[in-house]
Amino acid sequence: MLRKLALGGIRARFRDYAVLFSGLVIASAVFYMFMALATNSAFLTANSPVSSTTIIFGFGEVLLIIITTVYIVYANTFLMSMRQRDYAMFMMLGAKSRKIAQLIFIETVSVGFLASVVGTLVGMGLTGVAGRILINMLHAPATHFSVFWGPAILATFGFFLAMFVVAAVINAIRLLKTPMLQLLHADTTPNRIRQKGWGLILEAVAAVILLGIGYVAMGQMMKIGLMAIGIALVTIVLGTYLLFNALLVALIDLLKRNHRFAARGLHTFTLSQLSFRIRDYTKILAVVAMLFALALGAITVGLGFQREIPERANELNAYDVVTIDAPASERAAATKLTGVMHAALYTQKVSGKTVYLNATEVNAHPLRLRVFEDNVAKLRQADAKTFAQLVQAGADTDMLVRPTDVGKGVVVLPAAQFAVQTGTTHIIRTYVVRDFIGNYDTIKTMATAQTKRFKVNPMMQIGQKFYYYEILNGMYSGFAFMGFFLGIAFLAMLASTLMFKILSGASYDASRYLMLQKVGVRKGLLRRSIRQEIGALFFFPGLLGVVHVLFGLKMFDSLLAHPYGNLIVPFGIFLLLYAIYYGLTVWLYETIVIQKSLATD
Amino acid sequence: MQNQPVVSVHEITKTYGKANEKQYQALKGITFDVQTGEFVGIMGASGSGKTTLLNILSTLDRPTSGTVAINGQDVTALKGDKLSDFRAKQVGFIFQDFNLLENLTARENIALPMALQNVSHSRQQQAVDKIAATLGIAAVLDHYPTELSGGQKQRVAAARALVQEPAILFGDEPTGALDSQSARELLNTMQGLNQQQGVSILLVTHDPFSASYAQRILFIKDGQIGQELRHGDKTQEEFYQEILDTLGTFQK
Ligand SMILES: Nc1ncnc2c1ncn2[C@@H]1O[C@H](COP(=O)(O)OP(=O)(O)O)[C@@H](O)[C@H]1O
Numbered sequence A: 001m002l003r004k005l006a007l008g009g010i011r012a013r014f015r016d017y018a019v020l021f022s023g024l025v026i027a028s029a030v031f032y033m034f035m036a037l038a039t040n041s042a043f044l045t046a047n048s049p050v051s052s053t054t055i056i057f058g059f060g061e062v063l064l065i066i067i068t069t070v071y072i073v074y075a076n077t078f079l080m081s082m083r084q085r086d087y088a089m090f091m092m093l094g095a096k097s098r099k100i101a102q103l104i105f106i107e108t109v110s111v112g113f114l115a116s117v118v119g120t121l122v123g124m125g126l127t128g129v130a131g132r133i134l135i136n137m138l139h140a141p142a143t144h145f146s147v148f149w150g151p152a153i154l155a156t157f158g159f160f161l162a163m164f165v166v167a168a169v170i171n172a173i174r175l176l177k178t179p180m181l182q183l184l185h186a187d188t189t190p191n192r193i194r195q196k197g198w199g200l201i202l203e204a205v206a207a208v209i210l211l212g213i214g215y216v217a218m219g220q221m222m223k224i225g226l227m228a229i230g231i232a233l234v235t236i237v238l239g240t241y242l243l244f245n246a247l248l249v250a251l252i253d254l255l256k257r258n259h260r261f262a263a264r265g266l267h268t269f270t271l272s273q274l275s276f277r278i279r280d281y282t283k284i285l286a287v288v289a290m291l292f293a294l295a296l297g298a299i300t301v302g303l304g305f306q307r308e309i310p311e312r313a314n315e316l317n318a319y320d321v322v323t324i325d326a327p328a329s330e331r332a333a334a335t336k337l338t339g340v341m342h343a344a345l346y347t348q349k350v351s352g353k354t355v356y357l358n359a360t361e362v363n364a365h366p367l368r369l370r371v372f373e374d375n376v377a378k379l380r381q382a383d384a385k386t387f388a389q390l391v392q393a394g395a396d397t398d399m400l401v402r403p404t405d406v407g408k409g410v411v412v413l414p415a416a417q418f419a420v421q422t423g424t425t426h427i428i429r430t431y432v433v434r435d436f437i438g439n440y441d442t443i444k445t446m447a448t449a450q451t452k453r454f455k456v457n458p459m460m461q462i463g464q465k466f467y468y469y470e471i472l473n474g475m476y477s478g479f480a481f482m483g484f485f486l487g488i489a490f491l492a493m494l495a496s497t498l499m500f501k502i503l504s505g506a507s508y509d510a511s512r513y514l515m516l517q518k519v520g521v522r523k524g525l526l527r528r529s530i531r532q533e534i535g536a537l538f539f540f541p542g543l544l545g546v547v548h549v550l551f552g553l554k555m556f557d558s559l560l561a562h563p564y565g566n567l568i569v570p571f572g573i574f575l576l577l578y579a580i581y582y583g584l585t586v587w588l589y590e591t592i593v594i595q596k597s598l599a600t601d
Numbered sequence B: 001m002q003n004q005p006v007v008s009v010h011e012i013t014k015t016y017g018k019a020n021e022k023q024y025q026a027l028k029g030i031t032f033d034v035q036t037g038e039f040v041g042i043m044g045a046s047g048s049g050k051t052t053l054l055n056i057l058s059t060l061d062r063p064t065s066g067t068v069a070i071n072g073q074d075v076t077a078l079k080g081d082k083l084s085d086f087r088a089k090q091v092g093f094i095f096q097d098f099n100l101l102e103n104l105t106a107r108e109n110i111a112l113p114m115a116l117q118n119v120s121h122s123r124q125q126q127a128v129d130k131i132a133a134t135l136g137i138a139a140v141l142d143h144y145p146t147e148l149s150g151g152q153k154q155r156v157a158a159a160r161a162l163v164q165e166p167a168i169l170f171g172d173e174p175t176g177a178l179d180s181q182s183a184r185e186l187l188n189t190m191q192g193l194n195q196q197q198g199v200s201i202l203l204v205t206h207d208p209f210s211a212s213y214a215q216r217i218l219f220i221k222d223g224q225i226g227q228e229l230r231h232g233d234k235t236q237e238e239f240y241q242e243i244l245d246t247l248g249t250f251q252k
């Protein structure tokens, strides 16, 4: 009988259960995605030029566990808020409390178990899809990357099951200890903001100090070492929470006290909506801020590494492809290059230990040579006059000669002299394109054809940018891969957390919005209130997340040439996505809580 | 203009269910007026169409045909924001289940309709304090609804309905969830509002005792008005007895 009642309760609140369940599925899927990298040490060591990557992922695990725990606790509170009224009703009808405790235990654990089974499967799917796309996009080898990774399955399952068993026990105990009346009205009891002013100030000060310590630790990672990450982890998580706790409470209080503001329209209502469950809010906001920072940070760093690869390859060779004596087939391939900014042809005569170039051709199209000055690769244009000088200064000319001619001196001869110079003649063609990665396939075809033609080991194709790129890509694409992969994972969790937080309150809010409509609140005003309430939920964590990332990028100073370069791209894309997601959430929420009928249409 | 009724209902019908679904006619042509300052009761058995009627009068629902005018304004012609504003300014109502916002204090709940019209804070507070004193809830203004008794909640709801001085106060079984003592107090208060402040009231109820506070009672059965009783010079006991007698014959 009781079982029937319990199942009936689930059916009655199907939408809430769907929200709860899908939230938990995403949480465990993301957990799996992270663990699929973190517990795969072969993958980590093979794909990272930094030996401490495994340890860094260890810190990441701790952070993810904290975040997931908050998430699960919140989900669990939501589950209980849905059920406690039913349970209280059963108890009033005479159900034994032991029986109820048993029921709660079974229900909580089965929700957790089911969510982690489905979540792990979804996680594998996401790992496979994201992995495949990124490997193709980044031309990353990602050796040892594995979609089905036993340890990750175990970790995800173990963690979620353990969490839910603990949650189940707590639920059961709490339910049995709470007075029945309170259970019946739990969801309508507001949190009164009862914090003293100085308590808030203390919290705010502590938050700022903690965040300061965390930011400094990240900035000084070179000096402090890996411990810096540990310090930052603790201080920033705590600081974020305290800051939201103090600032949000203070801000709401301040706005409520400002009568001119609060007394207008729905402001009082909106503020009360925010302060209604302020404790839940601050924890969730802290989690959202952390996830925002992680997702944005991971994507920014991934993009940084991805950008770094062609940039560094470019520092080593100013030409994207150079062909020597290209047969018709390779010349045909060259016509497929897009965005060609520079193409030139040079005739070359090789005699003895010297390679000769024609001054007329060199003057017509000055050679683009890389010269290192103060450890910085500078692009220099060499005409007939300056060529010898630049070679003297260390300019590399290897890419302009056949592999067998590497090491020979290169000399530019005046046209008349070149015409009478004896030696075997070779035709050199140089190309510079706007986007190396966009032409990756064509360049690869050309470079490998030439390697075959000269019958040399690819790495002997000295000076060819494609091989520099491949070597650098081997070193850095692993990082780029991890960055994007984790970025996607955290983004999914961020989206799910926000959606979950908002939809989990929708059923209760629906009745409030209906009342407002009955009292004569214009729909436009209701919509504005919703936009503001959800806007606060999006805005504050987003702001703090951006600040976290700006300080966190300092950690990559030693790995990336320009950790702060081109931030506009990842930030822009991310904020655009975030804004679109905000719009979507508002729209979804409005369709749930605003009644279409009520005769106003 | 002087004798224009505050509510004028003309031949309204209401059919539930779309054209292709199973249809049910809940109201079958109802016509009556409520004069300014009148206290009218509407009685009928459960399912007779009282709530349907009141929802239409209070602009929460639309009639299938017929018109409703409040203070001379045909509300069936209003739409969108105009309708919302009309509701906020001209119509006050209290429901059986209070309909208070549990995340606002009593004071904030009562002030809400004025905040919507962007009345200044000090004028809001004045108005709240005044109506709260009239309704006897001054002491509990800073409580949240969960911290109030049923009777207090209904008074807060009434204060919220009246704070804008609407043309008419509608009540759908407002005493339905109250104990008899609180119910009696609320009814006395409503009678006071009607007699001293001249508030027009339309009260829907199936409870004869509540109805006996009205000056005039319309009996509704199967979506039609069947009978009308007037309080006249009778004492409340006599009127109550008359209602009971009428119900006895009417509901057969
Ligand atoms: N939304 C609706 N859809 C269909 N039928 C309804 C709806 N609301 C009420 N009814 C029907 O209309 C009749 C009158 O209902 P109602 O006005 O609530 O009666 P009362 O308030 O007098 O008890 C009832 O038979 C009821 O079943």
Ligand SMILES: [Mg+2]
Pocket: B050, B051, B052
């Ligand atoms: Mg009814």
